Amino acid sequence: MSPPPSPPLFAGVSRRLRQMRVMTAKELRQIARDRALLLFIIYSFTLHMFVAAGSEASDLRDARFLVRDLDRSPASRELISRFLPPQYLPAGEVASGEEALDRLDRGKAVMLLEIPEGFSRTLDEGAQPATVQLLVDTSSANTGYLASAYSARIAARYGAERAQANLSRGGAAHETLPRIESRDRVWFNPTLDEKWFATISELLTMITVACILLPAAALVREKERGTIEQLLVSPLTPFQVMFPKVLAMIVVTLLGTVVAFLGILRPVFGVPVRGSLLLFFGVTALYAFTNAGLGLLAATFTKRTAQVGMLMLLAVMPIIMLSGIRAPLESMPSWLRTAIWFSPLRHFLEVGYGILLRGAGVSVLWDSILVMAGLGAVLFLAGLYRFRRQLA
């Protein structure tokens, strides 16, 4: 009692689909069997989020500063007392400039605040500005910039208060002065919680690394071990060999993303979802496809896993570092910005942050999604073309 024969075309399609399902299961099993690899994937999507959240600090924190107070007046002490935690941490007084330099050399402090003799007198006379000197370690440019900017602000505020006192003493107590006040409002992340940005960007980074490296390595390993010949004599088309590798990766990535997001980012770090979560996971799948295409294309250029490693570093690291996570795009030279347009991560960032934090929908993000889909299709087809030619 066999089922009635289906039309040949349909039979072909369903057989192909079944073959692809088997191949996808094979790829998944291969990933699951490599214990070190599996552990690393699990780490990337779980524990690593905590590492990322703990280490990201772009604001000035605990900047140790030395003091050399040559004035020793109430005014100088008042100014020094305004350098407070969490930005600043006093690292003690120094007696001489050499001592200060030595401590700065050893990295025990990042700043020296020097108040010259006569500071208080000059301030009282009011004929000339009273000067304080700042020596800032700028070997880490960002810390150096922030340390000096905050210091300037503290000194300015102190000066403004003295000025106000002087003016009202001069009989102008109720006189107001023109002033421009800065009222800031930060949208999408009102408390400037750095963990939101840090954990999301780290998740996107991990997705990128896994999606490019794993399919590439999987394909090259088949070449290296010669199992590709077995696949060739099987009734599978090149598409059926390649696409399951992509599918397997999409499954692993989506699983990891769902776990990382629903299990860690949202409950632990309070990362909000202002847009549609379903759309986010959908776009993540599309992104996994785009990246896997890139990985497979690169794999067709190499013969050994070691070479894939090098080629991947060449493509993956710039993608991660330059797509807008580490440094804002607009501050890069324009030739570089043009090159980065071809990085799928650049568009995924816009979509990811757009959906999660800015609450944007398809009506705003359609252009980025379209570019990602286009890049993915081109990369995958190019890889398929090269793979097919290599087999012939």
Next chain:
Amino acid sequence: MNLRRVLAVAWKEAREIWRDRLYFGLAFALPVILMIVYCYGLVQDVENAPFAILDHDRSTLSRDYAHRFLDSRYFDFQGYVEDSREAERLLVDARVRMVLVVPPGFERDLREGRPVAVQTIFDGTFTTPIRTLRGYVESIHASLGASLRADWLARNRGLSPERAAVLLQPVRVETRYLYNREVRTLWAIAPTMIMFILMMTSPLLTALSIVREKETGAIYNIYSATITRAEYLLGKLLPNAAVSFLNILVLFVLATSWFGAPFDGSFGLFAGASVGFVLSTSCLGLLVSLLARSQQAALMISVIAGVVVALNFSGMTTPPQAMPPGLYAVAHLFPALAYRNVVLGTFLKGLDLRILWQDAAYFFAYAAAAFALCTGLFRKRTAA
């Protein structure tokens, strides 16, 4: 330890590296390309931040105010917006990083000596540049406010403008920048990148060279040979460490000549510490090769571990003094932190052995300990 056997393995390894031309080329080209891409791309100076203005006042003074931002290289003007709905659309679509809202009566209030509040709406998604941008906005407000106040006092009290300025801001800060006088991010980034790039490539080279033999089965020859574990591992380690050391020299030339980073310290100290560093990172590669069974796994582990360590535990993103104590302790388990000290110390700070000896000694102690650990863990038989 038989030196001849070590050299035999090392010689075979060197020939293998040399023979695979693509791999050999990549081992040298990769660090250079990464260096160029990062140094151009990672400059974190916030510049050309796109912004828009919502001007409710449309007066001469509000246009003057706008020009202070238009003329600044830190900002990139995207145009005026008509209403708050349009401002919101630009922010949601990430077309601008901030919108300045000039209130009605801006000119009138300021001319009559009253304070006004200008609201700045920031896109808080990307937190890092916001603080810097906020500082820029505040300083433009402060300087425009100061000149308006000086005018006001000069007009209403008959003071000279200089006298009015001192009266208004009696404290002046003179800042001198140490080590990196021009506060050029590139000068700090170029040397740091030597550490960053080598943290990735150096363990990878060693790890792959051992795991490849595991995969092809060539390692069975070693298992059955009289060569000891330490001899084999050392023979594997030396040529790969040498490649990494050559890479450092190339990157050094690139950093100083192409990117113009100043090198004030002793080259001997830099080179000596670098030898210790590449031995340490190569030992990390040995450690990875013990964990990984496939080249695929070795690749994943060394790339991700390298990036994680270099980014989080080196002091590059978080300065060591700002690290939480736990993180600070963990950071000492990797050579990245000490090498960043050495690199910045010799490049920018011009330090000598008097201050850097601890870091330099650390590498050799680290390499010895890690090598002993790997030798202890390496088994000359197949996993059951």
